[in-house]
Amino acid sequence: MEANNKDINLIVHRGTHEIGGSCIELSTNNSRIIIDAGEQLPSTDKNLKKSTVALPNIQGVFKQDNLDQKIKGALISHSHMDHYGLLNNLHNDIPIFISKASQEFINLSYLFTPSEVKIDSCTNFESGKTFCVGDFTITPFLIDHSAFDSYMFLIEVGKKRILYSGDFRTHGRKSKILNKHFKKIGNQIDLLLLEGTTIDRPSKVLQTEADIEQEIVQTIQKNNTITLVCFASQNIDRIVSFYKASIRTNKLFVIDFYIAHVLNIAKEYAKIPYPSKIYKNIRVYYPYYLAKRISEQGHQKLLYKFKHYKITKDEIARNCDKIVMVIRPSVLLDLKKIDNLDGASLIYSMWEGYLNTPSMQKLKNYADSKKMKFSKIHTSGHADVESLKIFINKINPKVIVPIHTNSPEKFITLGGNIKILSDGEQFKI
Numbered sequence: 039m040e041a042n043n044k045d046i047n048l049i050v051h052r053g054t055h056e057i058g059g060s061c062i063e064l065s066t067n068n069s070r071i072i073i074d075a076g077e078q079l080p081s082t083d084k085n086l087k088k089s090t091v092a093l094p095n096i097q098g099v100f101k102q103d104n105l106d107q108k109i110k111g112a113l114i115s116h117s118h119m120d121h122y123g124l125l126n127n128l129h130n131d132i133p134i135f136i137s138k139a140s141q142e143f144i145n146l147s148y149l150f151t152p153s154e155v156k157i158d159s160c161t162n163f164e165s166g167k168t169f170c171v172g173d174f175t176i177t178p179f180l181i182d183h184s185a186f187d188s189y190m191f192l193i194e195v196g197k198k199r200i201l202y203s204g205d206f207r208t209h210g211r212k213s214k215i216l217n218k219h220f221k222k223i224g225n226q227i228d229l230l231l232l233e234g235t236t237i238d239r240p241s242k243v244l245q246t247e248a249d250i251e252q253e254i255v256q257t258i259q260k261n262n263t264i265t266l267v268c269f270a271s272q273n274i275d276r277i278v279s280f281y282k283a284s285i286r287t288n289k290l291f292v293i294d295f296y297i298a299h300v301l302n303i304a305k306e307y308a309k310i311p312y313p314s315k316i317y318k319n320i321r322v323y324y325p326y327y328l329a330k331r332i333s334e335q336g337h338q339k340l341l342y343k344f345k346h347y348k349i350t351k352d353e354i355a356r357n358c359d360k361i362v363m364v365i366r367p368s369v370l371l372d373l374k375k376i377d378n379l380d381g382a383s384l385i386y387s388m389w390e391g392y393l394n395t396p397s398m399q400k401l402k403n404y405a406d407s408k409k410m411k412f413s414k415i416h417t418s419g420h421a422d423v424e425s426l427k428i429f430i431n432k433i434n435p436k437v438i439v440p441i442h443t444n445s446p447e448k449f450i451t452l453g454g455n456i457k458i459l460s461d462g463e464q465f466k467i
């Protein structure tokens with residue numbers, strides 16, 4: 039059979055009516071590929087606790103099944119758990135395709151967080167460079183998202199062309215990159231898998247990362263003592279916003295050694311500040327539990343890497359009015375040992391849902407007991423409705439399949455030919 043006569047089957051195994059846990063399959067007669075293998079996000083409902091990893095119903099892919107020889111590979115769009123968290127459950131023989139930075143961030147999470155996913159062998163792709171997996175020709179495109187080095191995929195079989203948006207936004211520090219890709223992709227797209235995380239949120243233009251930086255500056259200036267900040271440790275855009283705000287307000291930017299390692303990876307791929315002689319206002323502290331974890335694993339090298347930029351608890355206490363300090367729930371013990379935190383400013387700068395987790399509540403209770411001034415400054419990692427409309431207009435796809443959304447029915451408001459699928463449903467392209 040000629041390649042351009044091949045039928046392509048799409049199955050969204052998970053994500054048609056859900057944010058997170060993304061898992062998509064494309065197949066021809068002789069090739070199957072998996073696009074993202076994500077774990078479900080924690081429920082925002084305090085009473086619902088996720089006990090085990092739920093696997094979507096896919097034949098011949100997971101370790102407990104016999105491997106289907108038609109499975110040619112798994113593509114991972116970015117280093118968020120809801121896109122890679124199931125990798126450990128995949129057969130070891132399935133080739134993994136992922137960017138080098140994403141691989142490094144996932145492996146860093148393995149060392150520093152409870153994540154159990156580690157990627158030893160894989161093929162690294164690069165933006166704009168086409169590669170083949172079975173019948174599929176794939177071109178990844180770097181996009182703007184809250185995970186560093188995130189990608190969308192153009193997937194072609196013969197003349198058929200599918201675009202998977204991945205998770206993206208247009209209000210971060212790479213806001214202009216999408217327009218360049220649109221020119222390369224053109225508008226002959228048979229099917230667009232489009233994320234719609236924000237589609238059911240009140241319609242408003244989202245703050246840009248630059249707006250966030252400005253708001254942080256104002257919040258720091260309002261207070262004459264230490265500013266504590268809490269954000270997702272691998273959200274590089276946000277780290278940069280806090281770093282820039284610290285520079286603008288003449289403060290030391292105090293990070294823990296996990297974030298120091300995050301920056302140390304990111305700096306290989308972009309101009310990113312990191313603890314060094316060049317970026318003198320960045321100092322590094324060593325939280326007790328994190329240091330214990332890393333030293334028990336035998337990774338002393340990771341502990342000592344930034345020792346020249348270390349700041350002690352005493353130094354922090356003595357210089358409270360000159361410091362912006364990154365914290366997380368696991369550093370509560372360390373915070374309790376730092377004097378002079380009364381009346382501090384605490385900026386919460388991540389997804390609202392995490393605020394309800396027991397560990398975050400403990401941190402918040404401690405902050406309340408110290409009469410800290412609490413503020414939320416955050417912007418989404420996902421495109422607003424206006425950006426989704428522009429995306430559709432530029433690409434003008436024949437069919438749009440909603441994904442990574444709680445409300446696929448709201449896609450109707452975006453225009454275009456919307457096809458709402460159910461998880462596990464087959465769709466011929």
Ligand SMILES: [Zn+2]
Nearest residue numbers: 058118120205
């Ligand atoms: Zn996601």
Ligand SMILES: [Zn+2]
Nearest residue numbers: 116118185205
């Ligand atoms: Zn994401």
